[in-house]
Amino acid sequence: MWAAVRKLRDHELWWHFTRSPLAVGSAGLVFAFVLGALTAPWLAPHDPFDPARVFLADAFLPPVWVEGGDPRFLLGTDDQGRCVLSTILWGARISFFVGVSAVAFSAALGTVLGITAGSVGGAYESLVMRAADVQLTFPGILVALLIGGIARTLVPPALLEAAAVWVVVASIGIAGWPQYARIARAVTLVETSKDYIAAAQVMGLHPVRIMFRHLLPNVIGPISVVGTIGLALAIVSEATLSFLGVGVPPTTPSLGTLIRIGNDFLFSGEWWIVFFPSLALVLLVSAVNLLGDWLRDALDPKLR
Amino acid sequence: MSAPPLVEAFGLEKRFAIARPWLARLADRGRGRFVHAVAGVDLAVPRGRTLALVGESGCGKSTLARLLVGLLLPSAGRIRFDGRDLDLRLGRRAWAPVRRRIQMIFQDPYASLDPRWRVADILAEPLEAFGLVRSRGERRERVEELLRQVGLSPADGQKYPHEFSGGQRQRISIARALASRPDFLVCDEPTSALDVSVQAQILNLMKQLQEELDLTYLFISHDLAVVSVMADVVGVMYLGRIVELAPSKELFLRPRHPYTRLLLDTVREPGRRGRLPLAGEVPSPIDPPPGCAFHPRCPWASARCRGERPELEPVGEAHAVACHGVEEGRLPDPRGAPVSSPCAAP
Numbered sequence: 087m088w089a090a091v092r093k094l095r096d097h098e099l100w101w102h103f104t105r106s107p108l109a110v111g112s113a114g115l116v117f118a119f120v121l122g123a124l125t126a127p128w129l130a131p132h133d134p135f136d137p138a139r140v141f142l143a144d145a146f147l148p149p150v151w152v153e154g155g156d157p158r159f160l161l162g163t164d165d166q167g168r169c170v171l172s173t174i175l176w177g178a179r180i181s182f183f184v185g186v187s188a189v190a191f192s193a194a195l196g197t198v199l200g201i202t203a204g205s206v207g208g209a210y211e212s213l214v215m216r217a218a219d220v221q222l223t224f225p226g227i228l229v230a231l232l233i234g235g236i237a238r239t240l241v242p243p244a245l246l247e248a249a250a251v252w253v254v255v256a257s258i259g260i261a262g263w264p265q266y267a268r269i270a271r272a273v274t275l276v277e278t279s280k281d282y283i284a285a286a287q288v289m290g291l292h293p294v295r296i297m298f299r300h301l302l303p304n305v306i307g308p309i310s311v312v313g314t315i316g317l318a319l320a321i322v323s324e325a326t327l328s329f330l331g332v333g334v335p336p337t338t339p340s341l342g343t344l345i346r347i348g349n350d351f352l353f354s355g356e357w358w359i360v361f362f363p364s365l366a367l368v369l370l371v372s373a374v375n376l377l378g379d380w381l382r383d384a385l386d387p388k389l390r
Numbered sequence: 391m392s393a394p395p396l397v398e399a400f401g402l403e404k405r406f407a408i409a410r411p412w413l414a415r416l417a418d419r420g421r422g423r424f425v426h427a428v429a430g431v432d433l434a435v436p437r438g439r440t441l442a443l444v445g446e447s448g449c450g451k452s453t454l455a456r457l458l459v460g461l462l463l464p465s466a467g468r469i470r471f472d473g474r475d476l477d478l479r480l481g482r483r484a485w486a487p488v489r490r491r492i493q494m495i496f497q498d499p500y501a502s503l504d505p506r507w508r509v510a511d512i513l514a515e516p517l518e519a520f521g522l523v524r525s526r527g528e529r530r531e532r533v534e535e536l537l538r539q540v541g542l543s544p545a546d547g548q549k550y551p552h553e554f555s556g557g558q559r560q561r562i563s564i565a566r567a568l569a570s571r572p573d574f575l576v577c578d579e580p581t582s583a584l585d586v587s588v589q590a591q592i593l594n595l596m597k598q599l600q601e602e603l604d605l606t607y608l609f610i611s612h613d614l615a616v617v618s619v620m621a622d623v624v625g626v627m628y629l630g631r632i633v634e635l636a637p638s639k640e641l642f643l644r645p646r647h648p649y650t651r652l653l654l655d656t657v658r659e660p661g662r663r664g665r666l667p668l669a670g671e672v673p674s675p676i677d678p679p680p681g682c683a684f685h686p687r688c689p690w691a692s693a694r695c696r697g698e699r700p701e702l703e704p705v706g707e708a709h710a711v712a713c714h715g716v717e718e719g720r721l722p723d724p725r726g727a728p729v730s731s732p733c734a735a736p
Contacts, residue, residue: 281502285566288459289519290489303506 102384109380115373119366123179130172131160135337141167146351149358162358164347170358173344174366180340181370184254185321191259192320193313196266197305201297203267204274215271218264226261226319227326233257234332250335258323265312273305311385314378318371325367341367394473395434396606397458397574402467404428404453408676425675427453429630430467432702435574435623440600440607442621442638444614444653446672450630451610452497455578458608459494460485471574490520493567497579499559503551509562510547513537516569536565540595557588564595568603576608581616593619614653618642623708626650629675629683632702636709646711648688648721682714690715 103109122129133139144167147156155162161170199218203211221229234257241249277283277300286296321341327333328342329349336343341363348360405424427450435441443451456462458469460482469476471492476484485492493516496502503512513533514523523529534544540561551559560580567575577596581589593616599605609620617624617638624641626634626649634647645651673679673686682700685691692714700712715721 281496281498282504284456284461285494285496285502285563286515287461288489288492288494289516289570290486291515291519300504 099384103380106380106384108376109384112373112376112380115369116377119178119370119373120182122175123182126172126175126179130169130175131158132169132172134168134172134176143167146356148356152358161362162356164344164359165351165356170362173339174341174363177339177341177344177363178366178370180251180334180338181321181324181342181367184251184258184324184334184340185317187255188258188262188320188324189313189316191255192262192316193266193309195259196263196268197270197302197309199263200267200270200272201274201301201305204271205278205293205297205301211271214267218267221261222264227323229261230257230323230327231330231332233260234327238332247335247337250333251338254324254327254333257327258320261323262316262320265316266309269308269312270305273308274301277301277304307385311378311382314381315375316378318374318378321367321374322371341370393437396437396472397433397435397608398470399431399433399458400468400470402428402431402433402454402457402469403465404450404457404462405465423676426630426678427675428457428464429675429678431627431630431632433625433632433635435606435608437606438600438604439622440609440620441623441625442609442611442617443625443627443632444611444617445627446612448672448675449627450675451612451627452578454627455494455576455608455610459492459576460489461494490570491573493570493572493575495560495563495567495575495577495580498583499556499563500551500583502563503559503566505551507550508547509537509549509551509554512551512562513547513566513569516566520570522570532569536569539568539599540565555588556584557592560584560588560592561595564592564599568599571603572605574606574608576610578610579612580609582611582613589616596620614642626653629672629678631683631712633684633712634710635702636706640706640709644709646705646709646716646721647684647713648690648715649684652687682712688715690721692720 103113127133144156144159144163145165147154147159147163147167149155149162149170150157150160152162159169159171161174163169164173199214203214234253237253237256238246241253283296283300286300291299324333324340325342325345328340329346331346333342334340336347339347344363345360345367348356348363351357351359404427406427408423408425429450431450431454433441443454445451453462457464463481464478469478471488476488478484480486503509507515510530510533513536514529517523517529517532523532533547537544537546542558542561542565546554546558551562554562560583563580580596581592584592596607597620600607607620609617611617611620621638624636624638625632626641626647628649634641634645634650636646641650642654645654671687673683679686679696680699681697682688682691682695685695688695694714698714700714700717702710702712703717704710705716711717713721
């Protein structure tokens with residue numbers, strides 16, 4: 087454990103990190119969000135999903151600093167009397183979960199397809215990479231909508247409620263794989279032309295073993311950079327799907343669902359219902375994006 | 391050299407299809423165009439000796455090396471190892487029974503070691519791949535032995551490849567090739583990326599290891615000085631074929647083929663008179679010239695050379711040449727000269 091911490095501290099990347107205020111700032115913000123999302127059940131002042139403790143009488147209360155605010159609800163309440171701050175913490179939890187799972191899914195899918203395409207070659211490579219090209223001609227959100235729609239018709243209605251989150255993860259995940267496949271294939275092509283791969287082949291190592299032991303470690307760096315930026319994209323995609331009403335169900339609202347709910351009250355004066363979830367989304371996505379940009383620059387010696 | 395050869399190849403060929411747009415392929419009805427990188431090579435590497443292949447870039451020597459270790463599959467021909475034919479119909483699996491016994495040393499010591507692995511792990515990879523060690527202790531012992539064998543310190547195992555110089559990396563590369571206790575080492579220009587002084591160290595190490603471990607080398611090089619030090623037998627390659635094959639001393643003293651003479655002339659000291667009037671470049675292996683591939687550059691080419699391809703014919707003890715001019719006896723007498731050696735004489 088301590089050896090790992092020491093290794094991290096001695097790493098070049100840490101040195102670059104401590105010297106970039108932007109990176110430290112956005113990492114801090116992301117860390118705060120992660121912490122808030124993880125500890126939402128304890129941190130949140132209210133449980134917004136317990137019907138026994140949500141009262142319609144508390145509906146539409148403004149934030150505390152606005153006249154008529156209630157000190158129990160720091161950022162006010164929504165149309166059902168739920169604490170906005172609590173729903174944001176719980177919503178960030180869902181958004182994070184969907185975003186991270188979707189990125190993990192598309193990164194895994196894309197890496198496997200990319201590495202195999204790069205090392206197998208031939209018709210298989212053409213098939214995979216042309217499929218990626220075709221999919222990239224459609225906007226990601228359209229692909230996600232399409233896959234989500236197909237998945238919804240395939241899942242039995244009884245399970246739909248429980249499976250909804252996974253349907254969103256799968257649709258965003260499948261929409262994102264071409265990026266990762268392209269990078270994994272490019273790295274694979276570069277590395278397989280080097281002689282240490284030939285040496286491994288002369289040892290008679292199985293191609294799958296070569297992929298795992300020699301190619302994968304080279305692919306992980308660039309993939310994690312794209313994955314960080316992809317996380318921001320995935321969170322926005324999830325919010326978009328939820329905003330359109332085809333994302334996670336309203337019973338487990340994500341930031342996108344909250345924005346959709348709040349959107350109905352934007353012009354009737356209850357601005358806080360939409361404003362704070364949107365602010366949270368913007369801050370979260372910007373911080374993740376900035377962190378990803380910094381990581382890319384730090385890992386690419388040509389951009390230093 | 392009476393013992394049966396360890397490695398033999400018969401009529402070995404490798405064609406590479408040239409990637410072209412499908413419309414062009416359609417136009418010539420899928421006949422396709424090929425590069426004949428290796429166009430029918432017969433060779434035999436005597437046990438415990440070194441066969442060197444020399445030739446310009448693009449003559450197919452590296453392809454031939456990769457064919458023999460199974461990195462590439464031959465388009466035609468047979469490979470025999472230790473008296474047994476490899477069943478090439480099996481594809482790469484044909485090498486499975488002899489994998490451990492055939493290893494390779496690569497040209498670029500910077501690309502042939504995985505930069506993310508410690509040296510000890512690089513050396514242990516073949517040990518584990520062939521199941522040669524049973525415990526961690528045994529593994530460490532064997533790795534240390536290998537490092538000592540190539541003149542490195544056992545402590546170097548904990549370092550990464552980038553912490554070493556080119557010569558040291560090549561030592562690591564040699565140690566990895568030796569890990570599985572092979573009989574046959576294919577060395578693809580193992581010193582051409584190194585400084586001259588380091589080259590000599592690596593060559594001496596390889597000679598010493600050959601003696602200690604009874605290794606058989608196929609040594610690929612374009613550097614005649616290096617070849618004169620290493621080789622027992624030399625094969626001169628031109629455009630995918632062996633054009634002259636002779637014991638090293640014989641070849642350097644009495645080169646017969648006009649191309650061999652050209653090669654030897656190019657390394658002689660400047661200002662020397664009587665150089666062969668040679669011009670031109672290596673023809674394209676996509677459309678090799680008819681007849682002898684060397685005729686466009688050969689000062690003695692005749693009509694027969696332009697039309698009929700010469701076969702490798704014996705011209706003396708263990709000396710064979712593929713040249714109509716030599717066969718007809720119309721070439722001037724060869725004037726060989728020893729080339730300067732990179733290894734200082736003891």
